[in-house]
Amino acid sequence: MIFQLDVLQAELERKKAENHRLRNMFDEAKMNYEALQMHMLSLMQERSVEDCKEEEQEEEKPNGNGGVLIPRQIVDLAKDNEEGSKDEELVFDPDKEESDHENERNDSQVLAANNNTNNVSNFSAQTNVEEAEATMKKAKVSVRARSEANMINDACQWRKYGQKMAKGNPFPRAYYRCTMALNCPVKKQVQRCAEDKSILVTTYEGNHNHALPPAAMEMVKQTSAAARMLLSGPMTSPDGLMNSNFLTRTVFPSSSSIATISASAPFPTITLDLTQSPNNPLQFPTQTLFNQSGFSGLQMSQDAETSQSQQISQNLTADPDLTAVLVAAITYMIGVAQPNDNDTKTNNNNGNVI
DNA sequence: CGTGTTTGACCAGCGC
């Protein structure tokens, strides 16, 4: 009996150490990402100054294309792609790799750098960035899950403020507002799927202006980076240009679940299809999510990747409100991309507010 | 009586 207790205690200690190590890894990845984000911002500012200079020069001298002006955006895109290639070469220099841990950092940076570089190429002008931010503020997260209940448990308090019959669906659409804090702008729509009434489609819009329940907060920290990758990864097409009308699907092999990111609608929508997981209708494929995330990497040894994502997965799947956490993570990620007027940047930094 | 839900009315955006 005492022996069993010792074993359990040892196991508990081991798990604690494991959690601590994972926390540190996540914090490190987050710091790297933020540092890279700052670097990209400074690059964007430099470029915008250079663009102004080039524009002045172009106006002064005749162009070399027989009088036909090349649209500036195309020129900028070509330039940006070149810069992106340079970044890639720098980071992938094998001489600079010191350890698996270091590789992991580099890989995260590569992924983030590629995404950021490509994103930069899409928004060569400041006005485009502002437009994109305005659009992202309207980004929505849609979750499809099998549920008999009228609403999935997402750990938030909601007040119903309307119900409508939508065209093409015999089931009514319900409108809810978050009531966990005064003036919280988050809304959600709940509607049963027309094709399969057992599927509940919940669409979230906006960012919470308050802290989430403690259980969700810690998970938000851990999953936000992965969710960020889910969103930022497919945002770029192979030629480095973002299509104005794209639809990207990420298939999670272990559970047959699918995440769809669509910008074909007026505002980008992330759709998480949780209806195809055979065991638990609300189970999210965290392991595969992290395999898609910055925790994996282009060059990371497969063993380390699998081991790491499995560990994180084990921690995450212990949470009963995983769907809520996932949604919170994605809305957090969107919130980080464009902090709102209420100084959410500070809040986002501590991960308490999404 | 306070809180949350229901439901018809109203409004804005969009396509024709």
Add this chain to the structure above:
DNA sequence: GCGCTGGTCAAACACG
């Protein structure tokens, strides 16, 4: 301009 549709408002209502 008109009609359709989606989203929101607010008075009436239900419930504990």
